[in-house]
Amino acid sequence: MLRRRRSLIPYLLLAPGLLWLIVFFVWPLLQVFLASFWSGSVERGYTLSLSNWTNYPNAIEPVLPHVGRSVLYSLTATVLTLLIAYPLAYTIAVRGGRFKNLLLFLVVAPFFTSFLLRTLSWKIILSDNGVIFGPLKDIGILPDDFRVLATPMAVVAGITYNFLPFMTLPIYVALEKIDLRLVEAAQDLYAGPWQRGGTLVGGLVGGVLAAGLSFAFGWPPVIPVVLAILVGAFVGSVFVSEAFVRVTFPLSLPGVFAGSLLTFIPAVGDYVNAEFLGNPDSRMLGNVIQNRFLTQNDFPEASALSFILMAGILVMVLIYTRLLGTEQLTQSRI
Amino acid sequence: MAAGTVTTLQPNGRPTLGVLARLRRLADRYLLFTYTGLAVIYLLLPVAIIILFSFNNPSGRRNFVWQEFSLDAWLHPFAVPGLANAVGLSLIIAFVSTAVATILGTLMALALVRYEFRGKRLTDSLIFLPMATPEIVMGASLLTLFVSLGAPPFFPLSLVTILIAHILFNISYVVVTVRARLSGFPRHLEEAAMDLGANEWQTFWRVTFPLILPGIIAAALLAFSLSIDDFVITNFTAGRTQTFPMFIYAQAKVGVPVQVYVIGSVIFLVAVLLVGLTTLAGRRQAAKDFEPVRTT
Numbered sequence: 125m126l127r128r129r130r131s132l133i134p135y136l137l138l139a140p141g142l143l144w145l146i147v148f149f150v151w152p153l154l155q156v157f158l159a160s161f162w163s164g165s166v167e168r169g170y171t172l173s174l175s176n177w178t179n180y181p182n183a184i185e186p187v188l189p190h191v192g193r194s195v196l197y198s199l200t201a202t203v204l205t206l207l208i209a210y211p212l213a214y215t216i217a218v219r220g221g222r223f224k225n226l227l228l229f230l231v232v233a234p235f236f237t238s239f240l241l242r243t244l245s246w247k248i249i250l251s252d253n254g255v256i257f258g259p260l261k262d263i264g265i266l267p268d269d270f271r272v273l274a275t276p277m278a279v280v281a282g283i284t285y286n287f288l289p290f291m292t293l294p295i296y297v298a299l300e301k302i303d304l305r306l307v308e309a310a311q312d313l314y315a316g317p318w319q320r321g322g323t324l325v326g327g328l329v330g331g332v333l334a335a336g337l338s339f340a341f342g343w344p345p346v347i348p349v350v351l352a353i354l355v356g357a358f359v360g361s362v363f364v365s366e367a368f369v370r371v372t373f374p375l376s377l378p379g380v381f382a383g384s385l386l387t388f389i390p391a392v393g394d395y396v397n398a399e400f401l402g403n404p405d406s407r408m409l410g411n412v413i414q415n416r417f418l419t420q421n422d423f424p425e426a427s428a429l430s431f432i433l434m435a436g437i438l439v440m441v442l443i444y445t446r447l448l449g450t451e452q453l454t455q456s457r458i
Numbered sequence: 459m460a461a462g463t464v465t466t467l468q469p470n471g472r473p474t475l476g477v478l479a480r481l482r483r484l485a486d487r488y489l490l491f492t493y494t495g496l497a498v499i500y501l502l503l504p505v506a507i508i509i510l511f512s513f514n515n516p517s518g519r520r521n522f523v524w525q526e527f528s529l530d531a532w533l534h535p536f537a538v539p540g541l542a543n544a545v546g547l548s549l550i551i552a553f554v555s556t557a558v559a560t561i562l563g564t565l566m567a568l569a570l571v572r573y574e575f576r577g578k579r580l581t582d583s584l585i586f587l588p589m590a591t592p593e594i595v596m597g598a599s600l601l602t603l604f605v606s607l608g609a610p611p612f613f614p615l616s617l618v619t620i621l622i623a624h625i626l627f628n629i630s631y632v633v634v635t636v637r638a639r640l641s642g643f644p645r646h647l648e649e650a651a652m653d654l655g656a657n658e659w660q661t662f663w664r665v666t667f668p669l670i671l672p673g674i675i676a677a678a679l680l681a682f683s684l685s686i687d688d689f690v691i692t693n694f695t696a697g698r699t700q701t702f703p704m705f706i707y708a709q710a711k712v713g714v715p716v717q718v719y720v721i722g723s724v725i726f727l728v729a730v731l732l733v734g735l736t737t738l739a740g741r742r743q744a745a746k747d748f749e750p751v752r753t754t
Contacts, residue, residue, distance in 0.1 A: 137569035138581060141562035141629055145584050148626045149591075152599035159602045166605070212497045215490045229733070230498045236729035237505055238687055240706045241722040244714060245504035248511065248522050288501065362485045385590075393592030396689065400710065410594050417598055417694065423605065430598045434591065441590045450586050454634045 153434065159427035166421045176424065183425035184432065187412045194409040197276065197398075198391035200336075201283040202291075205387050206380065207333070208284070209291040211363075213379075217299035231292050239286065243400045246282050247273060250401070274403040277340055282397035287390055291383035294453070298379025299372070306375075307367050315366035326360015327353045382453050385444055389437055409433060505726060512719035519713030531716035535724075538715045544705035545721055551617070551701060552685040555624035560678045562625070563632025564670075570633070571640040588630045596627065597694030604695070615697025623695040624688065628681040635680060639673025672740045679736065683729060 160179055164170040184191070216227045234242060249255055250273045260266045272278050334352030338345040395410030409429065416426035444453075511521055515528035536542040570581065588596065600623050604612040611618040647669070651661045689703035696704055706718055 131575065134569040134573035134575040137565040137573075141566040141633070142581065142584070144562060144626060144629060145588070148600065148603075148622055149588055149596070150584070152596075152603040155603045155606055156595075156599040159606065170606075208497065208500075211490060211493055215494045219490060225737075227494065227498070229737075231501060233730065234501050234505055235683065235687075236733075237508060237726035238703060238706060238722050240689055240703055240710070241508050241714075241719065242504040244706075244710060245507040245511070248507055249503065251522060285500075285504070358481075359485070359489070362482050362489070389590060389592055393594040395594065413594055413598060414693070417601060423602060426598065427602055430595050434595045434599075437590070437592060437595075450582070454586060454589065 156427045156430050156434070159423050160425075160431050162424040162427070164424075166423070170423070179424045179428045180432070183428040187409065187429065190407055190409045190412050193276075193406065194392050197280050197283060197406075197408060198388050198394075200280050201287065201391050202384050202387045204280070204284045205288050205291040206384065207329070209288060209295055209383065210376075210380070213292050213295035213299055217296050217302075218304070228293075228296070231289050235289065240396065240400075243282055243286065243396055246278070246285065247400055250278055250281065273401065276402065276406045278401035279398050279406050279408075282401045283391045283394060286394075286397065287387045290386040290390070294382035294386060295376060295379040298376045298382075302372060302375045306371050310367040310371045315370060318364060318366040318369060319361045321369070322360040322362070322364030323357040324360070325364055327357035329360070330354075330356020378448055381444065381448060385440065386453065388440075392437070393433060508719050508726070509723045512716060512723045514716055514719075516716065519715070521714055521716050521719065528716075531720045535717050535720045538717045540700065541705060541715070541717055541721070544700045544702045547617070547699065548686050548702040551620055551624055552682050555621055555628055555685045556678050556681040558621075559625045559628035559632050559681050560674060563629045563677065563681075564636050564674055566629070567633045567636035567640055571637055571643075585630050585633050588627060589634075593627075593688075593690035594694075597623065597691040600626075600691070601694040615695055615699070617699055619695045619697070620692055620699060620701065623691050624685045627688070627691060628684060631680055631684065632677040635677035636670065636673045639670050639676070643669065672736075675736060676740075679732065686725070 158172060159170070161172055161174060161176045162170040162179075163173065163176045212231070216224055216231070220227055250257070252271050252273060253261065257266060257270065257272070261268055261270065272281070330352035331349055333356075334349045335345055337343075338348050392408075393410050393413075395408060395414050398406055398408045398411050413426055413429050413433070416422045416429065420426075511524070512531060513527050513529065514521055514524055515526045515530060516523070517525055531537075536545075566581075566585070569575075570578065600619070601615075604615060604619055607613060613619075643666075648661050648665050651665045652658075656664065687703060689707060692701055692704060693707070700708065702721065706714060709715060709718065
């Protein structure tokens with residue numbers, strides 16, 4: 125009798141929370157799936173029918189450019205956050221010393237104020253004659269008609285900024301776990317500086333990045349690309365050593381993957397950055413879904429779009445968890 | 459990653475290489491820290507702008523260009539109609555959803571760490587999944603559910619539907635946070651209490667609970683900050699109800715009043731202060747609780 129009671133305890137503890145998750149998370153997801161097969165309107169009511177599968181092609185066809193933009197902007201932002209976050213996480217984890225906690229705190233500090241206000245403040249920072257571009261235009265480095273605000277670049281910049289901590293924390297967690305004795309052992313076993321490879325990798329990353337940016341901005345590419353290759357090559361030759369390539373970096377890969385997923389997921393569904401910082405031609409899938417649900421009340425097609433988004437992300441998450449488990453994802457979110 | 463020291467040892471005839479080697483050593487020593495400093499500035503720049511522009515005195519409604527210094531908004535933070543209500547509502551929602559989610563989540567964390575039972579893996583994925591769902595999908599699916607139910611308290615959308623949504627997305631975060639604290643838990647302290655004649659109930663409240671309290675507080679703080687700042691899910695579940703982020707969103711179309719920047723700054727400063735205090739208190743508490751235990 126006592127054993128029976130004991131075995132019931134975990135279910136009793138779980139019941140209220142689990143019930144909440146099932147009723148308000150699982151059921152709504154099923155409901156969205158059902159709603160994607162609705163026809164009708166809010167006023168006249170909806171009827172469910174399998175023949176309404178046409179909602180899917182009807183919904184997706186006019187918004188293909190938005191889907192493309194969502195993927196493109198989110199991927200670009202994910203790559204940028206990775207490039208910004210890795211050295212940051214590395215410094216905190218490996219060389220942070222007694223400033224480790226303070227630095228981590230500073231990384232998450234932006235979360236302590238409103239997401240919307242932070243995004244609006246990029247509108248102030250990036251504005252055509254604002255704190256950055258105003259002075260640059262005055263000295264003549266930038267042409268007068270140069271602008272970032274209300275272009276896709278601003279949207280990508282906003283997403284990059286807003287989700288940077290999501291990339292930094294998992295990489296930090298992964299790097300922090302590495303036993304530094306492994307690195308020392310590698311060095312003892314003649315892992316040397318790997319200057320040539322580092323120069324090549326650094327130059328390549330710098331060059332590709334600069335080429336991409338100049339393409340997006342419409343700059344003449346020669347000067348920035350050459351500069352970026354030189355700087356990248358120098359930085360690479362200093363910081364990329366054999367021990368880093370063979371030990372530190374492979375061990376940090378789970379963090380890189382977790383961070384990429386945690387950045388890409390909110391980015392691909394985001395509509396605030398595109399709305400505040402972009403223009404009508406830089407709207408993303410999130411903007412369409414929000415507009416269909418809240419302004420047009422077009423539930424069937426909006427549900428079809430949400431379901432497609434959810435299914436796509438679910439596939440990514442499943443592949444990820446099959447390969448690497450959920451531990452890395454949940455740990456770094458604390 | 460230390461490479462600079464090795465290159466200087468290599469014999470080289472030309473002086474330009476010497477300069478490069480010296481540059482390398484400098485870079486190896488200072489570049490990462492300089493970079494980290496710049497990254498922190500980048501991360502905090504928008505926050506600084508928010509605080510700076512809370513002292514602005516804009517000529518029109520648009521608070522985008524610096525005009526002149528003014529304490530006006532700080533002295534009359536609620537001079538904008540609707541703002542006080544929105545902030546109050548956000549606080550109520552944050553308090554209630556945090557309380558409910560913290561209780562539900564802590565119970566779940568206890569079950570998951572302490573017991574082996576059938577369906578544990580399924581429960582795990584059910585807790586993990588909401589964190590991997592884009593907010594827009596979560597909000598949209600809740601909206602669809604509420605609309606298809608079509609009757610009070612779910613429809614029309616109201617404070618209740620916002621609360622349901624906020625409790626939902628907070629539960630997973632609470633479970634994960636409390637669980638992390640529980641997994642490093644010194645079980646023998648509980649065994650000692652039981653050996654000394656305490657029953658399970660007494661052991662829980664006198665030993666277990668005080669020890670996991672810092673974890674629960676951390677979880678509650680996280681839940682509170684997620685709730686008070688949530689925009690996307692609230693956008694879908696609020697209807698005409700206006701929380702603070704909803705107020706900002708509505709005003710963003712016509713120009714955000716300076717007072718909103720004041721409230722944003724206050725929230726930031728209070729949060730920083732709270733986290734600072736709990737970190738200090740936690741450190742002291744941890745030193746008290748765990749020092750003798752960790753010697754094992």
